[in-house]
Amino acid sequence: MTFFIAVILSALISFFLKFPQYRKLNNFVGHISLYAVLFSLGVSLGADKTFFSNIQTLGAAAITFALSGSLFSAFSAWILTRRQK
Amino acid sequence: MTGCIAAIAAGIICGSIFFTETTVFTVKKIYEPLLSLLLISVGFSAGGEINLYNLKKTSKAFLLLPIITITATLAAGLLCGGIFGYPPAFSLAVASGLSFSGISGAIITETAGTVPGALAFAANLIRELLSFIFVPLVAKKLNIYSAISLCASTAGDTLLPLISKQDLSAIVPAVYNGIVCTALAPMLVRFFIGL
Numbered sequence: 001m002t003f004f005i006a007v008i009l010s011a012l013i014s015f016f017l018k019f020p021q022y023r024k025l026n027n028f029v030g031h032i033s034l035y036a037v038l039f040s041l042g043v044s045l046g047a048d049k050t051f052f053s054n055i056q057t058l059g060a061a062a063i064t065f066a067l068s069g070s071l072f073s074a075f076s077a078w079i080l081t082r083r084q085k
Numbered sequence: 086m087t088g089c090i091a092a093i094a095a096g097i098i099c100g101s102i103f104f105t106e107t108t109v110f111t112v113k114k115i116y117e118p119l120l121s122l123l124l125i126s127v128g129f130s131a132g133g134e135i136n137l138y139n140l141k142k143t144s145k146a147f148l149l150l151p152i153i154t155i156t157a158t159l160a161a162g163l164l165c166g167g168i169f170g171y172p173p174a175f176s177l178a179v180a181s182g183l184s185f186s187g188i189s190g191a192i193i194t195e196t197a198g199t200v201p202g203a204l205a206f207a208a209n210l211i212r213e214l215l216s217f218i219f220v221p222l223v224a225k226k227l228n229i230y231s232a233i234s235l236c237a238s239t240a241g242d243t244l245l246p247l248i249s250k251q252d253l254s255a256i257v258p259a260v261y262n263g264i265v266c267t268a269l270a271p272m273l274v275r276f277f278i279g280l
Binding site for chain 1: 095099130149153157165204207230256264
């Protein structure tokens with residue numbers, strides 16, 4: 001919930017007190033922190049030895065669950081919203 | 086997209102080969118502050134770009150997104166469970182993690198044991214990783230609502246920066262979908278694993 005509050009609060013502050021002069025700096029911070037977050041996620045996965053052994057034993061089922069859930073959701077949403085702008 | 090995959094791949098290589106336990110611990114510790122910084126940055130971009138007139142014009146179809154996401158994911162879970170011979174209740178419990186890997190893994194481990202818990206954890210984590218790859222593609226080929234639905238509970242946090250890169254006006258539907266899925270995932274997992 002902290003993350004949602006962070007997004008909503010910063011959006012509200014930026015909406016009411018426009019800061020156009022900091023847009024470039026904000027984009028730069030956004031890019032750097034996105035890659036840092038993904039790198040950190042990768043490090044957590046790489047360091048977790050059980051994750052690799054789980055993938056070897058449960059890999060096919062886990063990947064099928066993940067892939068089918070993603071695709072079913074994406075296509076259902078597309079079918080129901082394709083006429084919307 | 087290439088940059089995202091490269092960053093995750095570099096992290097996996099460093100975490101499994103080069104980094105010591107202390108370095109991994111430090112990197113894990115800074116994950117949450119980094120994510121908060123990223124989300125604050127996304128919020129600032131969104132707040133600067135949003136204008137009330139455009140928001141009023143945004144389709145209200147997004148209000149149905151969490152229902153579509155959950156129903157489709159559960160249907161996919163049932164189908165997969167059938168293919169691999171898992172009981173329907175267990176399949177629904179794994180699917181209802183909605184990309185919330187930590188909580189679904191923990192609840193299923195506590196109730197059904199380590200191996201089922203590991204499957205739930207891996208399936209939901211892989212869905213989150215797949216979202217990083219598919220969001221730009223799905224947003225381009227289908228539409229932004231499909232990309233939001235694909236991410237399920239992560240649409241409002243981890244995947245929000247990537248969604249906002251495709252379409253800044255998608256921030257409100259993405260956060261809404263993320264909040265509803267995040268709130269419902271633990272309840273659904275607990276309900277289905279208890280059947």
